Amino acid sequence: MSANNISISQILKEAPKNWGRWGAEDELGAVNYLDQIQVLRGIASVQSGRVFTLGCPIARKEGDPVWPGRSQPGHHMTQDHGTYCCGKLQPLGAGLEYADDVIYMAVQGSTQFDALGHVWYDDQVYNGFDANTTIDGMEKCSIMPIAEHGVVGRGILLDVARFKGKKNLDKGEEITLEDLLATAKAQGVTIEKRDILLIRTGWLSVFYNQGSSAFYEGDFNEPGLTYTPELVQWFYDMEIPAFGTDTIANEQTVSCRTGTALPLHGALLRNLGVSFNEINWLEDLAEDCANDNQYTFLYAAAPLKIVQGTGAPVNPVVIK
Structure with a gap:
């Protein structure tokens, strides 16, 4: 099927939607499923108290993994000890000195959450809001509703790369619904309704272990899930x-x-309101899960509250 003769609207014509499910003004989407019961279900998964953070480092001198075309995060000191040594600043009272810095980055230039209005088609974002509401800032479906609610519940790691016997999946390799279910079965874990899924491909390890040239070489085409009617219906049915x-x-x-x-992004983010948490470091978590055979945990994430933002950086926390 060629991209030249079919539109995303045609592809997703029969795909399910959650528009109106939580009211005509809803901007939170499927995160509405994460009520107090889901938080307690996540807490019930905690056994050892071990903590893993999934955020990638920001503004490394060697570079960070970002979408092609987005600028690398820039980190700059605005003052430090040198500022005092050269006389540009004087110490505060009693000789106190301090350092300060700034960072310039795309809001989706590191581990982050997409806003529900980040991607659209047919001039409508999630829940049917007009795409004109994205002009000069997201008036509807910005990152703020997700940031204010938080994303907390029972998480489950599906280590597809390990299941397939690979350090990392190949460029452009597909993960099917059957792969997800077979991975869960091999891990001895059941995917339950309203679980937060973490899917390991090993792809980020290519960037950090082999360098940016190996990560970006040729046509950029990451491995992962892709649209099939069965996959999207499963996301819908499993809430x-x-x-x-x-x-x-x-x-x-x-x-x-x-x-x-x-x-x-059209089928899940725009149509179902499923939140996308991208660019997660999963290697340490995956190794620990393989060692103790515990693949469920409390997942907690709160993206930054960027007013009218299309997304926001986040450092998700997993507690096993």
Whole structure:
């Protein structure tokens, strides 16, 4: 199927939607599923108290994994001891000195959450709001509703790369619904309704272990899920509130099924209101899960409260 003769609207014509499910003014989407019961279900998964943070380092001198075309985060000191040594600043009372710095980055230039209005088609964002509401700031479906609510519940790691016997999946390799279910079965864990999914491909380890040239070489095409009617119906039926991966876009860059770019952003983010948590470091968590065979945990994340933002950085916390 060629991207030249089919539109995303045609591809997703029969796909389910959650528009109106939580009212005509809803901007939170499937995170509405994460009520107090889901938080307590996540807490009930905690056994050892071990903590893992999933955020990637920001503004490394060697560079960070970002979507092609986005600028690298820039970190700069605005004052430090040298500022005092050269006489540009004088110490505060009693000789107190301090350092300060700034960072310039795309709000989606590191581990982050997408706002529900980040991607759209047919001039409508999630819940049917007009795409004109994105002009000069997200008036509707910005990152703020997700940031204010938080994303907390029972998380489950699906280590697809390990299940397939690979350090990392290949460029553009598809993860099917059957792969997700088979991975869970091999791990001895059951995916339950309203679980927050973390799907490991091993792809970010290519960037950190082999360098940016290996990560970006040729046509950029990450491995991952892609649109099929069965997969999207499963997300809908299972009431999945959010999912994260160790890739930049949480899905195949170019779908091997449709030939189009990022169709799941349309099917899941725009139509179902499923939150996308992208660019997660999952290697340490995956190693620990393989060692103790515990693949469920409390997942807690709160993106920064960027007013009218299309997304926001986050450092998700997993407690096993």
